[in-house]
Amino acid sequence: MNAIADIVQAIPVDQILIQTVNGVVAGMILALVASGLTLIFGIMDVVNFAHGELFMLGAYVGVVVIALTGNFWVGLIVSSATVALFGAALQIVTLRPLIGRDPLTTILATFGISLILQNFALWEFGTTVRKISEPISGHFPLFYLTYPWYRIVIAALSGAIIAGFWLYLKHGKYGIWIRATTQDRVMAQAMGIPVPWVFTGVFALGAGMAAASGVLAAPLVGVTHTMGLDWVLKAFIVVVVGGMGNLAGSVAAAILISLLESYAAIWVSPAQAVIVSFVALILTLLFRPTGLFAATAGK
């Protein structure tokens, strides 16, 4: 009896609740990154290894614009738009020539792009970590902490962007174009849908989403040329666990994995807490290789 009471007492309930909030916040940003990735794969069959670098680029553009204008939200919008356009240009130059070829070639091409972008950022911005200050100051009391409002805001904003995108897919002419192209790209063309441009548009959207998450995450993690690497790896894990091409699945998986990591961080160091995501991946591959949430219909 006493043993049970001891265990119950040892469970740091308020820590767990705080980590739940942290987990959801991190999870929403991760969901935004992963959404772009899973969309690009689901619609274009392209594994975008450069996604983390688009995230990083977004953060850097945000830094520059915020320094110029002093406004975080302007930075967010300009960064997303700029990187989206850049993504479109990238897709037209390097990925369009590869349509129809072995998928390995697109993996390699995006890998090459990520190398170039990383080194470009290193050259242009150097190794010092840049910081963006939180646009919304102010805290509220959460148990024994004062929790910054900003974190809640970015979680909500990430969610809003994902929801907005989902709605866009479901309604509206271009949403139908995208869904039709995903289902049958040949017949989509036969119906007059300019499929090569749909691909460019989707890649641009994914890039924009990555950039937005970069700007949103920047006040939390600091901007450096390697920031993309960690996020992209985690994003890939999320995408596999959630089911490739499955938007809802990615969101759910992102939150799940972030929560588990946050809880693990109560007891082990953050560097080791990432093992949780690896374990999630291995378990998914062992028992549900198509993704934990693969039964979800529609995108």
Add this chain to the structure above:
Amino acid sequence: MSTAPLERPIPLKKVALSHTAVFWLGFCAVMALLIAAPLVLPEFWRRFLTEILIWGLLAMSSDLLIGYTGMVSFGHSVFFGLGMYGAAGALLAISPPNLWLALLFGLAGAAGAALFVAYFSTRTRDIYFAITTLIFSQIFYVIIFTWTSVTGGENGLLFSRPHFSIPFLYDARFTTATMHWFVLAVVAGSYLILRRITQSPFGMVLQSIRENEARTRAIGYSVERYKIVAVMLSGLFAGLAGVLYAIQNEFAAPDFVYFITSGDTVIWNVMGGIGTLVGPIVGAGFFQLLREMLSRVFGDQFPYLIPLGVVFIVMIIFLPQGLLGFARRWLNK
């Protein structure tokens, strides 16, 4: 004792070089060049060449999977890294440092990882396999990076090079030249072994899996078993490269387990031409040479990896079969 005339004139044989003859002539010519190299090259280039051979071995090992079985692996840095750390372990733990034990431990380490990856290789296909192996690269990287007590963490491990010793017969330190010849012997031997494997019935089944896995399975082959063996073999040779690297450079570091090394390996394969075994070696060499030259030209002012990346992407678009891709059929006969 008959003096009857011959009934038929003896036909003159046409002297034509068979494919085998040409191959071995070519092989010997290249070997001769590589053997002579350390005798004429300055120190920096001697070591450079040796490293190209080691990276070439790594690239060649992954060609068995990519080019012959059609399984794109982004996880070779794991096998390489474990080979490296396994050798490091042997060289540090056992005194005096023994070359053969280093080989043994390194290969064992790589084999263990290969078994793990092999198991998952049978459950995932194509892109999923590529991503999964990539993530495994990272898993091992994190483990090695954080398990500081065993692996030295971020700083890696330092140790000294063992002697080249055959018990009771011979014992001498490696010089740059003899190290080079040792590596060359191992790499050349590996090439010949791998060539034999790819041309054997086993190798034919692998290629059949690459062409059409469903059909191969339908014919009755246990595709899973073949894949597992392919991964094991590939992992072993990659681990061997790791051991050689450890011996050559006398250190082991987690950087080599990072997924970028895996990515580099795939780049060398594609640049050189997959499915040729020799192509990846050439690809590795080409890449390293290009990198060396670009870094000399641009120095500190401009990251040389940018033009290197551009060259790579241009090659993917316009030269997808790689530098030796045109010779693929010939090299496999």
Add this chain to the structure above:
Amino acid sequence: MSAVADRAAPLVRVEDVHTYYGKSHILHGVSLEVRPGEVVGLLGRNGVGKSTTLKTIMGLVLPSEGKVLLDGAAITGLAPHRLARLGIGYVPEDRRIFRLLTVMENLRTGFDREGVSETRKKELLDKAFSYFPRLAERRNQAGGTLSGGEQQMLAIARAMMLEPKIILLDEPTEGLMPRMVSQISSIIDVLHREGVAILLVEQNVPLTLEASQRVYIMEKGSVRHQCAASEIDVNHPVVKQYLGV
């Protein structure tokens, strides 16, 4: 062949087209034409290249030799989505409607185009529903839940939404019940009265002869016979020769 004067220049013209699938030489110099508003039948056994001919016209397959012309202009090699905009509608074998899109959304891929006013879009939609009442009933259902016959209706309606000059119909009656077959027949009639040209690939000879003004008969990748539909019937030796079992 016939004495029909060439009042109307051909809408679609296929000139000596050779097409390969990999190493297989499927089309060996196919030539045919469809005039504006005409219903032209393309008959032949399985595997002679009828579908490939349609796909070549639609730009889904690139010919190695020969030309395809629309209204006199060369369209060989243009992307299919350009051809759809230029007025070619395509209804493939096995229908290929967008299974996860609703009936409404399927139709929308056709009528929601640049340069079409909102009123016109509504008119087109109403037209589709009046010709195919079953589709109206199921307008919010996913395409994949429709029966075979309904999917065929949807595929044709969808192509009609493009307001095409010509519709390429690939075996529309395949696998359909007799009741639906006669519905297809009426649709072809309606389209013809509206002035839409049709290139009809079919195994159903009587239906084809009844619906078409002219027919071509293919064998082994080329056109072997062409004539007015009225000149032959099911028992004609030519039919027996190229289409007989």
